Amino acid sequence: MAGITFGDMYFVHPTHSSEGIHFHELVHVVQWSTLGVNEFLLTYALGIAQHGYEQSPLEAIAFDLQGRFEQHAALDGVVDRVARHAVATRDVASAVFRLHGLKIVQPGTSVTELTGNMGNTQLSFYQRFSFINPSQ
Numbered sequence: 001m002a003g004i005t006f007g008d009m010y011f012v013h014p015t016h017s018s019e020g021i022h023f024h025e026l027v028h029v030v031q032w033s034t035l036g037v038n039e040f041l042l043t044y045a046l047g048i049a050q051h052g053y054e055q056s057p058l059e060a061i062a063f064d065l066q067g068r069f070e071q072h073a074a075l076d077g078v079v080d081r082v083a084r085h086a087v088a089t090r091d092v093a094s095a096v097f098r099l100h101g102l103k104i105v106q107p108g109t110s111v112t113e114l115t116g117n118m119g120n121t122q123l124s125f126y127q128r129f130s131f132i133n134p135s136q
């Protein structure tokens with residue numbers, strides 16, 4: 001990993017710096033901007049857990065587009081493409097959470113409104129994060 005992105009700020013390791021790496025991190029900036037902090041982090045974490053780092057969906061598209069950028073391929077509509085992919089990936093992640101009985105709630109929702117069989121650790125984790133409702 002040559003760089004890391006937090007919202008609209010990213011860091012690139014100086015010995016691994018290239019225009020392609022900067023492009024890769026800018027893909028993540030679009031993902032953060034599209035999903036927001038909570039949805040990005042939950043979607044990203046699930047992708048890593050399910051597929052590993054490079055094959056996780058939010059990384060795979062960044063690596064794919066980085067490769068195209070480095071080959072000087074046409075990247076028309078890339079921001080829109082990244083945004084649509086991020087939303088679709090988030091919807092899949094949300095469905096996975098729901099499949100496992102985790103009802104992801106908006107901050108401030110009372111504990112008694114939660115469903116599923118969550119332990120205290122998971123419960124406190126998910127209480128801190130909101131997540132999307134796929135029916136929206």
Ligand SMILES: [Zn+2]
Pocket residue numbers: 024028059062
């Ligand atoms: Zn990345």
